[in-house]
Amino acid sequence: MPRSRLFPLALALPWLACSPDSPSGGFTPSPNTPGSPSNPQTPTRAEIAPAAGTEWFREAVFYEVFVRSFQDSNGDGKGDLPGLISRLDYLNDGDPNTTQDLGVDVLWLMPVFDSPSYHGYDVVDYERIEPDYGTVADFERLCDEAHRRGMRVILDFVINHSGVDHPWFVESASSPTSAKRDWYQWRQQDPGWKQPWSQFSNTPTWHARSGAYYYGVFWGGMPDLNLQNAQLRAEVKRLASVWLERGADGFRLDAARYLIETGAGSGQADTPETHAFWKEFSAYVRQVKPDAVLVGENWSTTPIIARYYGSTQQVPGGDELPLNFNFxxxxxxxxxxxxxxxxxxxxxxxxxxxxxxxxxxDAPFLSNHDTVRVATQLGGNTGRMASAAALLLTLPGAPFLYYGEEVGMANGTTNNDEAKRTPMPWDTTAGGGFSTATPWFGFAPGRTAGANVAAQTNVTSSLLSRYRALIRARKSSEALSRGGLKVFTPTTGVQGALSFVRTLGDERVLVMHNLTDSNVSVGPVAVSGSSSEVLFTDPNVSNLSGTPSGWQANLPPRATGIWRIKP
Incomplete structure (x- = not known):
């Protein structure tokens, strides 16, 4: 959703503020573990278990697409579904032996339902495709073409709120005795609740209309749905079935923390009723399409996000939301x-x-439509962007890429959400390869200086080539795709390198990242094995050497090494 207009600056621009769950140091290092020459203190160790389930999404690479900005097919300056279909071979051509496609497995489409706004988060018809983007037939053809290439498609399903012009709300607001009055929350007096994401927020959440007040936590144009109403819950499930039957492979769930409110403050987020609904909805989706995925947007601290997986006793990987973004x-x-x-x-x-x-x-990512793009957050530094790609694609979970991230696409120059969602830079022509008309919004800076697909496609040292190679390396290893992790790097002090081992069954993959602008020696780290196989290394990374105390390598600035350790 368009967060920067709705959230305090510190949340819209998270790198400006100290995260509430920033590490405080205090983890006790494990004894008798080999030290790192870059910092001789004994490293800490963390063990993350491999994915318990075997569903496709647990080893998939996701790609977030803003359809309006990806490819225009009809010359109106706005991207659309036929345009996206025409670019599918760029994302995945269906042939694992080729190397010119990016190699992603899943497309996440930001809202494509009928909406009066450019962003689509104020839906007015959940069964109709936004006319700017095409038709239901276009969506079904997109799913068919994606599936033919081995890709899947998930939809942004916005059920915390609707648009103020949705027929449900129009009917609800028409009379206190309306059959849909209880599909939204109404009060005769303003309860005075403020937005719950900051104790300092003074933004009201109840909005006047026709002599009463309705609840809309983000703003008055997006009234919150009352999912305590059984009829509405049944309708939401029916809508999910409609899109699954049309070819969707799951849903990304917007504002999942704020679904059911029971009072002011703490009663506006993370309520037991919200968790109960997600368990109910998840069970329904599993019944309709057992392998469909649900991805929760729960922008909060690590302990709170962890609860949205639910119980793992009956459903491996959790009975609530099987993927949750790791903000x-x-x-x-x-x-x-x-x-x-x-x-x-x-x-x-x-x-x-x-x-x-x-x-x-897990569902790791670098940036998305609500945050300033990672290239801008990293100051346009090519070395840092290279490290970011390597980190994202070697950590546990199902990684999410934001469109254009793979070519170093920067943020736009305006201070609004549109600047985070600018047109895809395919080339340096006037329309950028995106449209034959003037694009709906201006391109981000850097397109003509090399941050475009055409300039990077056949350059082995480009960021795009790096993403392609790292995705291929990830897919070449089950341990990298869905294995567990043990980290060797200390959690305190200044550590120039991050090293860990990914494990699944008998496979062990050692990963080393140099996050500095200097040469770094990493190791020795103890991983059992007698030889190594290169899965990916940057130029001038030394051969991995084994010593009595473990494996070690020398990494040049911002370099990564990935090795399979053999018995």
């Missing part, structure tokens, strides 16, 4: 890259190992 890890990755210090990432991995249920699948 705290994203913040620590960017902070660590800018500070050339791997310790905050190591600390977050340690915390995740403790807080998350065993066997769940």
């Amino acid at each position: 705290p890890l994203s913040e620590q990755i960017i902070a660590s890259l800018n500070a050339s210090n791997a310790a905050p990432i190591a600390a977050k991995l340690v915390e995740m190992a403790s807080a998350y249920p065993a066997g769940i699948s």
